[in-house]
Amino acid sequence: MYVVCFWTIPCCLVDNINRPAQITVRYERRSSLPAFARRRDGHFNAGQGKIGPSSIQGRLDKRLNPLTQPTVSTNYSPFRLKRDAVIIIFFLFSPLTTAMAAAARFLLRGAVSKAPIANVNVGAQSSFGITLLRLSPNCSSKTKTQRRNAAHFTYHPDPVPTEYGPTTKMNLFQSVTSALDNTLASDPTAVIFGEDVAFGGVFRCTVGLRDKYGKDRVFNTPLCEQGIVGFGIGAAVAGATAIAEIQFADYIYPAFDQIVNEAAKYRYRSGNLFDCGNLTIRAPWGCVGHGSLYHSQSPEAFFAHCPGIKVVIPRGPVQCKGLLLSCIADQNPCIFFEPKILYRAAVEQVPTEAYTIPLSQAEVIQEGSDVTLVAWGTQIHVLTEVANMAQEKLGVSCELIDLQTILPWDTETVCKATICCAPPTLLQGHHLNCSRGFSACFEGGNILSSPVGGQDRTVAYQSRGSNHRRLCCRDQLHSANHTQRYLDNGMLFSVGITSSG
């Protein structure tokens, strides 16, 4: 078993592997910048005003030779697949794909994406500004497609659940509102608080709740995350069901001490005299494409190694409502990360009544026999596509697992899936940086030593010559200017199914 970490475009793979099987990946890419503002780095179709699909090969070529213009899609793939190679691709998250989802959103919303020009209507200053923009010869909304650079992924909705009663169409933030509504209705001690939750929240997750349940139950707090979580812990200790909102997961760090040193340890250190199990912390999570460094982070890895708390991430509205209600009911402090890119993009038929989806149970979304793919949140939708592509193009049968609960995670389901593949190889993907990312539990020891089905498979697993790899993005941050390049890397990995060597 060995661990290999990829953190850059796999130039090495291109060099080392001979011309392989063909995989074509097409991605819609739009430039929203006027010609004078586009970067001339070859990454965009500089000066040509052309918009169209670009292939992975196109981008690869550019990297190998910066002067090469990206080509239109080709039947060319840098990767080779050996039929007998069996891998588990593990994706936590691909920033590129969330950016792609953002584009999907823009496409769907159509006119709304022209917002900078069309929709501003406040005051004389802005109308002057709008006129100026409209009259500028370089900045006409008619000639170019005015969409921001974004990538695309397809959201795969869950089938309509039949076991929880009547359903209605909801997107992700509406499913959050629905869960909170159910909670406030059934639990008189429940309170929801955080920055700006009173008017409905910056992501509209708490719309209507203050009017319905009162100012004492849905209220704003001062701008202080350590205070929000500390307050939540105290309220939970005193017996209230406390649901705290952190406005962006990027801002959860001031509350790190309260979460790790206090919330996680409350029950243990008091000998079970006191606990803050009634606390749930919710935060919008993950990339959207334009969030840059501080509105894009996925910090679950920081909490994944902290016993005492639970960390949960849903992939869609049905899962979101069920998992959130489970977190609220669970008598342990929970952190619930909501993929913000899915707030509007993910629409499903969601039961209106309360229901729970069990925590610490991974869900096998698709069964397969050759490769196991494990992910959570937005990445599930990317991997669904990947699994389909792998089946069509390569004839590889992928098993797709949604981990859902990051801590404590369902070792048994993942183990069973892994062991069933022969020979088992572990490919870990870090969603963000090479040096970060939640994968330690998968790194050899934990999976290998987990007994499956009552038997300790350690020896058998190792003897099969298992491989263990990590795929991740470069150790860089979300840069607004370089998001595209950053995201490219992620996407390339998501397509790479490589030999185990």
Added chain:
Amino acid sequence: MATLNSIKNMYGICSHVIRQTTGLRAAKLIQQRAFRVNGALRQQPFDSSEEKPQFPGASAEFIDHLEFIQPNVISGIPVYRVMDRAGKIINPSEDPQLSKEQVLNFYQKMTLLNTMDRILYESQRQGRISFYMTNYGEEGTHIGSAAALDPRDLVFGQYREAGVLMYRGFPLDLFMAQCYANVDDLGKGRQMPVHYGSKDLNFVTISSPLATQIPQAAGAAYAAKRENTNRAVICYFGEGAASEGDAHAGFNFSATLECPLIFFCRNNGYAISTPTNEQYRGDGIGKTGSTLFCLGSRSVCVRCEPRILCRAVAENQPFLIEAMTQATRIGHHSTSDDSSAYRSVDEVNYWDKQDHPISRLRHYMTARSWWSEEDERSWRKQSRKMVMEAFEKAEKRHKPHPDLMFSDVYEEMTPNLVKQKEAMWRHVQQYKEHYPLDAYAK
């Protein structure tokens, strides 16, 4: 501007409280209780016609010349005291009129705490327990403040509040059990000594990180307010912990969310070795809590606190009491500290000999012939005996069962923890000669 206004309010309240006489109109205050939420209602409605600043939250006037607000324009918040050093009540109308039984109870609890401190401090020096923190010089604040509370009121402490627990009736056995981490410890032997906690006595278990309890206390007070059971919360912390961001967060949250909470700052002049002039500017932390009422109190805290508590619950407002506890922490910070490294022994001796709350209370009692030398001698003997008995008993008790290492991480034991526990037992079985289990409960 808002700050100035609230300082004005604060002083209005301050003088009002001090003017109040002994016959406290407590009942009336509780009846006046209103459940107010979010002062958004109090914000001035926008009215462009008035010649006043219309900024959100502003209620001040315009002026046409620049004025600097000097830091000491309010010349030091006055320190409220009832008794002088000799134990005499300074203003007879402020006499709390406590009964002999009550005062004797206070005195006995204070001295019992003092005795327990001496013995446990020595036991740490002898290697019997790993760590200890004494409460010398602060016994008065603990007992006094605890006496004013209702037993249902929730207490969030920092680490130097053992007197509060003692007053509420926490037995010596359980103090010792926690320090020895034996099988009787309510905390199951998981924490360092002095990290006490008691669900029955509504004393939330102590944790080592400083000031984390302050915003938690605000949350608990909010939940208590919603319960509508006239329950208040008190939160203790030192003047050093008041520098933490959590403290500012707690003050702010309790003020904006209108929580019935008392912040009790034990200002004993030192945070380990850091004196107050390196901790903050000004003569106390009171000025930082500008939205709160502040006063300093000496040993007979019970005088002012019931009034403050009533107002806290009735008006759903937080109050800050900054107790200037005999101006210095008499003992070392803990057994890991030797304070002669940063302060003079004379300074400590002065406070210990001349201005100790225990001696002040003794003078008060002797003046009323409630306590004699003989009572003192016999009580000293008795309290020492009680402490020694509990101490010897605690030393002989077993340690908690090793399984307790794995429980209570989560409410339920996760599969991982179960596996790890089993692995541990297999290991211990295999190498049992290296893991003697006689000292542990079966």
